[in-house]
Amino acid sequence: MSIPVHTALADVQLTPYWLDDPGRPSARAPLTGELSCDLAVVGGGYSGLWTALIAKERDPGLDVVLVEGDRIGHAASGRNGGFCQASLTHGLGNGLRRWPDELGELERLGAENLAAIEAALTRYDIRCDFERTGGLDVATAPHHVAQLRGHAEAARALGADVDFLDAGALREEIDSPAFLAGLWDHDGTALLHPARLAWGLAVACERLGVRVFEGTRVTRLTSDRAGIVLHTDAAGGPARLRAGKVALGTNVFPSLLRRTRPYVVPVYDYALVTEPLTAEQRDAIGWHRRQGMSGAGHQFHYFRQTRDHRILWGGYDAVYHFGGKVRASYEHRPATYNKLAAQFFEAFPQLDGLRFTHAWGGAIDTCTRFSAFFGTAHRGRVAYAAGFTGLGVGATRFGAEVMLDLLAGDSTARTRTRMVRERPLPFPPEPVRWAGVQLTRQAMINADANGGRRNLWLRAMDRIGFGFDS
Template identity: 30%
Template structure:
């Protein structure tokens, strides 16, 4: 069994396969080091978010299947915590939910509509919070309301991926770091040092997928960047709140995300970095001073008392975006080629579901997981360049423009409404 990529997808797949059948010979090939990609540098949201809406999922299958996917995502949040505890992975896992603030009239309308829509797809686990209810959890600026879901845990992504790697190695899985794979095909993974032959080859490369031969248009690597403060004193936390460590965001269009870390920092990230022509991925692209500065300013605008706080860390990396924004998992039993990915930044828990689903598919077990609507979904390929470069960067700029439009008009953005069908809406 060959797995290409030692991030969450590859390691969760190795974990569940090794647990299900200890006699399997499982080898994980990694171009850099364990967790080098998004698995080691994400925002630490272990959430039930899936990159496309329930309505879109239902259009791929059925209403019941979309609801089943929603529940499977919720269960995956708990599964990550259960396995971490059972295997002794100290990843600072704490399930405090997610609070998404509404700070403009347009955001408030969107928040109320989101709660109403969520209620049409199952139990009312997404709640609307009035300003006084918000203040009991977090004291941010300009708050008009918020949405809250309990289905999210904050964690340390690097600790989780490194701990998971240690666990799978104890189970007998072999991990070869610094072993770039240049191509995969039926029965083999071709590396710079030779060919690994296996009955099943799993592609688990996410934002680095375009580096594989023939995969340049499968997923687009889009960069997300983060900053982190120094550890904050208790007086500042008394002013901000977040005592139960809920992850936080607001209802703007350009994605932002944050958490209170276990060691008392604010870790905060967002989109806005450009897509690079030809789906290129380079270490230098992780550094965008303009975006780092914007993130710092945004965080200071969210919370009072941060003017003199130092930012001690800044980093970034690529995530994988399919053309229809719909993550997928599947296998071609004839060729033995399997895959999972396209999480659009919502991968911390989705990768766990992918690992369990791939295990059932590979072992040909007929379980409820293999009937979920994302299984064997085939996203369209991205357009060739320069159309891909033009389209993705235009979309990123459109989301920024949509937020500016709403601040000026105080109404839901027309730009965002036009873009919604292209962004998983």
Template identity: 30%
Template sequence: MDRSGDESPAVNGRVSFWYAQTGLPEPRPALPGDADADVCIVGGGYTGLWTAYYLKKADPGLRITVLERRFCGYGASGRNGGWLYNGFAGRSAFARRYGAGPAAAMQRVMDEAVGEVADTVAAERIEADLVRGGVLEVARTPAQLARLQAFATAERSFGADRIRLLTAAETGERIRIAGTLGGTWTPYGARVQPAKLARGLAEVVAGLGVRVHERTPVTAVEPGGAGRRARAVTPHGTVTADHVLRATEGFTAGLRGERRTWLPMNSAMIATEPLPESFWARTGWAGREVLGDFAHAYMYAQRTADDRIALGGRGVPYRYGSRTDADGTTQPATVRQLREILDSFFPAAAGARIDHAWAGVLGVPRDWCATVDLDRASGLGWAGGYVGSGVTTANLAGRTLRDLVLGRDTELTRLPWVGHRVRRWEPEPLRWLGVHALYAAYHAADRQESTGRATGSPLARLADAISGRH
């Protein structure tokens, strides 16, 4: 393995490694002018595509239009870590606010959503490199181990058999990671190739008769009322519809009036060259589990279909004024940080070349809780704020928006995230200062804990309290 070229491995203009594998799709035609629809969906990522899919399946006669700024899957849907798993943003907060029963119901449907995505991908013949290997999370410091054990206890409160608490030796039977003290494994997880999933889903949706217009940025979403229908405004024309659904996640701040709704948090990834069989014989990872840890500034990883390690974490967490990135470009310092994590977890990969590096944005509400809703009076709906857990949550959002649009009273529409309200983020410069201070505290806490501190850092507890993260 050769480490040459390590300092600047980004595939510029390719958005992510996942698109370097598949090639960028040729965008579909832009909106040709003013149009009318029953449902207009703003955003061609997982949320928008799943919503269109389930609506069209439920009512084939619906006239549905999807508007996408670049191409379907351009944002987080084509750049994420490929974790199809059952975590969702805000479970603890929902339990405190709405009660243990509603939070348990939310967790159960998230568990089921992993299988729903896997089954639908198979039924629609979408080739997405999906392997249901579960989720393995590890602790490598005493403080992380304490958090891991508390997490396992909380998970078991939703069902005794939903998670396994592993010793260091048992963890190593799955993946041999340097310094592991213990782990957890749950079957509610799968590895996917994110861009393949987004592209395949877009093709299925278009094949069902949904009008998909790419290269069509939406500049404003306008409510209906008093005999006026809702509208999505673009430079190419305006789509008027009974319902306009916002599915823009980390790019929501770019819409008029939405700059402080959700904060666009940056996450970055690297992918190694394909690693030789000798590495995998030493490391294991035969089950293709998705991998995470219990650091405050946590990492996430997968073994790709072509035997690379794709690994991510927070680099520069936020850009001033809620600005978003330029086509996935990430900073050399972030690449070095991720390289250090890779080498720490897998010393045998220390000589591996980094072939790709990229970044993307995810939506973070002020209370770190995902939401979905539809206001029937204005005709406006939305879903998002997934805080990095969107691969599965977007599917649940699509099915929930389907039921809300069709006026159904179902188990999904009664979940606690439906209609959940949260205050807006602070104005600048407070927003920038607060987020950067938050992640500085988390990184400092991780450094403290790496020295063997047995209990969690006060810095991290203070950061959690200020952010509303837990």
């Protein structure tokens, strides 16, 4: 007999599962007084951490300082699903629509980037439960089946190791009445513990000589002939950091460069984690190869197993709040938790009686093309990367390389791509932005319910280049 959703959520902790870890390091000291360096990195998530680390690898003599407004990995880098993917374009479909002529090169760069992440974890002994499980996209409606077949053909043409799974073959991988077919990418996805990745990268940075300060929020940038001055509101009082060059890894938080703010909006995503499954429960659903999984619809779930045999189940709702604010009060949404729990048991009725232990939400930095964009300011002395749209666990390392290339003025295989050279379209100002997001969200819900048929509004968005099809 099915237990009520509220019973499954009765004892849930409203905190990210990944951050609820006894191994979480103690807080580092804030910046005080005045300091100078060659390179200042703003942001203690993956984007900033990879930038600081790679900068020291490129030039061990470079003086690098990283400042984080809160704690290392407290935001998106500690709240995501732990999917580390090779894709730099937010999936093959989005890449084919936007950069078909260079998608082969972007796929190659993405594969190299994922391999470089794995190598760095070994080199610096970062223990974050990294597993090359591969990824499995599942069809949850009949029209998704043909879509996945097409993606399989396109991926094979680019040399990817993929298999299309019909309903019977998919059932051998994961037993769910909700899944009709699947596309298994054997090499393009790894799973990991996202918070431990951030904590491990910070330690690796410090071992190479990077000075890391937490509780140090940068409020503005000014420049003069000598360089860039970062004005901060640190826990110990106002402080200043002078740098020759600056890399911005602030992502979803309001950019220190006003010119880039119209290109990013925060969208809130939510996730649940179950209690550990018993051996019998694991056998009931199969999933012995532990692939990272996601649905093929516009509104989709992503789900995976943790090292201790829990299931993380997230996605579906993507909530934009009027004005684009990032607030702690938006991090919990009981209505979404209830919806996610109900949908979980629809997918896995054989797990009836399982309870959830953790529930949380967090903001994703999204842009209109659904993949990161890059640029410089202050006469080339400040670089930025933003707009990763949920695939930043892997792509932020690529973004770090791009920022360092741009700051150095180097022409590389990365910076020569159209994806790096071009910008997405900006979002319109409020209230048009909010109305447009709500209209688009409803149109995508309708498309999912109507065999994938896109209405006039979505077709118009496609024509002007807005990325509302992922």
